[in-house]
Structure formats: structure tokens, C-alpha cells
Amino acid sequence: MAFEIQTHDDETALYLRGDVNISMTSELRAALESIPSHIDMTVHASDLVYIDSSGVACLMLAYKHLKASGATIRLRSPSETLMNVLKTLRFDGLFVID
Numbered sequence: 001m002a003f004e005i006q007t008h009d010d011e012t013a014l015y016l017r018g019d020v021n022i023s024m025t026s027e028l029r030a031a032l033e034s035i036p037s038h039i040d041m042t043v044h045a046s047d048l049v050y051i052d053s054s055g056v057a058c059l060m061l062a063y064k065h066l067k068a069s070g071a072t073i074r075l076r077s078p079s080e081t082l083m084n085v086l087k088t089l090r091f092d093g094l095f096v097i098d
Helices: 025-033 051-067 080-089
Strands: 005-008 013-018 040-051 075-076
Touching: 005 051, 013 025, 013 051, 025 040, 025 051, 040 080, 051 075, 051 080
Parallel strands: 013 040, 040 075
Antiparallel strands: 005 013
16 A cells, blocks of 8 residues: 555654555545544655645645644655655645654
8 A cells, every 4th residue: 555544642644655645535535534633644655655735635634624723743754755845836835854
């Protein structure tokens, strides 16, 4: 599976691996919509190889979902692929990156 979500008391962790593309983003979108929006999320994407526009749309959905509740979304060790896409779209400034 290209993603895994783990919810803890104080944080949600989203792990993205391999390819995140249109063939699996409906499942990712549904999973993201079901997470608690009042706690922060950390996206672990160091093993992400490819992400298409539908995958980026899922990240933006999570961003808007969390921001509306005052929570934050953080990218932890994002892959070069993800950073290139976010910089090209000028979305890199929306996320805390470490």
C-alpha cells in the first residue's frame, strides 16, 4: 500500500511510500476525511517516489481540513520528488517542513 495512517492522542501520522497516483487516491481521500481534524498531522514522505496531481489534491484536502480546525500539517523528511512538485506549484510554503 502506498499510504498508511496512524492516529495517536496528540498527532496523526501519514506515511506515503512508492507511487501515490489516481489509482489509489479515492481510498486516500476517504481515509484523510475520516481523521480527527483537531490534532496535528505529520506526513512522512521520505520513501515517496512519485506523486501525481490527485495525490497533491489529497495533501491539499488534508491541509484545508486541518487548518480549518487550527491544527497544522508538517512534512517530515519529504522526498525530493514531493518537494519538486510542491515548489513547482508554490505549495511548499503552506507546510512546516523539517
